[in-house]
Amino acid sequence: xxxxxxxxxxxxxxxxxLSACVTINIYFPAAAAExxxxxxxxxxxQLENEKKEKKSD
Amino acid sequence: xxKRTIYCSLLLLFLMFASILLISRVQAAxxxxxxxxxxxxxxxxxxxxxxxxxxYDSGAVGLTMDGMxxxxxxxxxxxxxxxxxxxxxxxxxxxxxALYREIARANNHPEWESQIRSTFGQRWINMARPGWWYxxxxxxxxxx
Numbered sequence: 001x002x003x004x005x006x007x008x009x010x011x012x013x014x015x016x017x018l019s020a021c022v023t024i025n026i027y028f029p030a031a032a033a034e035x036x037x038x039x040x041x042x043x044x045x046q047l048e049n050e051k052k053e054k055k056s057d
Numbered sequence: 058x059x060k061r062t063i064y065c066s067l068l069l070l071f072l073m074f075a076s077i078l079l080i081s082r083v084q085a086a087x088x089x090x091x092x093x094x095x096x097x098x099x100x101x102x103x104x105x106x107x108x109x110x111x112x113y114d115s116g117a118v119g120l121t122m123d124g125m126x127x128x129x130x131x132x133x134x135x136x137x138x139x140x141x142x143x144x145x146x147x148x149x150x151x152x153x154x155a156l157y158r159e160i161a162r163a164n165n166h167p168e169w170e171s172q173i174r175s176t177f178g179q180r181w182i183n184m185a186r187p188g189w190w191y192x193x194x195x196x197x198x199x200x201x
Contacts, residue, residue, distance in 0.1 A: 009062045013069035017076070028172045029088065036088040036160065037173075037180040040095075044102045047184065 089163045098156045105149055112142055119190035119198055124157065124178035125150050129190055129198060153177075 041047070109126075112118040112134065119129035126149055134142050157177060161170040182191040185201045193199050 005059075006062045006065075010065055010069075013066045017069050017073045028166075028169055030172075030176065032086065032088045033169075033173055033176040034180060036090045037177045038184070040090060040099060040156070041177075041180055041184050043099055044106055045184065046103065046106070 088160065090160060092159065092163045094159045095156065095163060098152050098159060102149065102152050102156070105145060105152070109145055109149060112145075113186070113189045116188075116190050116200070117142060118146060119192060120178075120181050120185060121192045122175075122178050122182075122194065124174045124181060125153055127192075 109118060113120075115130075115133045117128065117130050117133035118126050121127050126146055128143060128146055131139055157170050157174045158167075160173050161167050182201075185191060187201050189201050190198050191201065
């Protein structure tokens, strides 16, 4: 009986462990997304070139 | 026996937190944005931008909160050019939709598309040049 309880507990803990992994894995990386967005926007709007032009002025 | 159960649970709890820390470290890295699809969308948007920039400057076209652009003030464009600006805007929005979808897909999380869209929405506005118009909320415009 006690052994069954032990395995039940183990199972619950293991399921918690797995679900934590899954939950964290689908979490949206907001900071990385901002960085990626800035990089793309700089390229599309050619903001890099402007900075270089200003520096060379 | 109960003691062992507690120890085991504690160990797994510890592992759980350790994995949370580990995975969040991994996630702090970068999003994948260097796929051929994303690059080609970027190039298409870049060449279109040369035509769009005067309309951002004049206030005819504004940036929306959801990462799109829209005709804000059609009167700022001569009647003869209005149609071509409209098609520029819709082509740009098509590219932007495709861009957000492709970034989400390139990172194996198609469900991130709407969050990527709203991140871009904020960043486009944040990086807009002085004088450009952007949407603050529905039907309300402000100038940078």
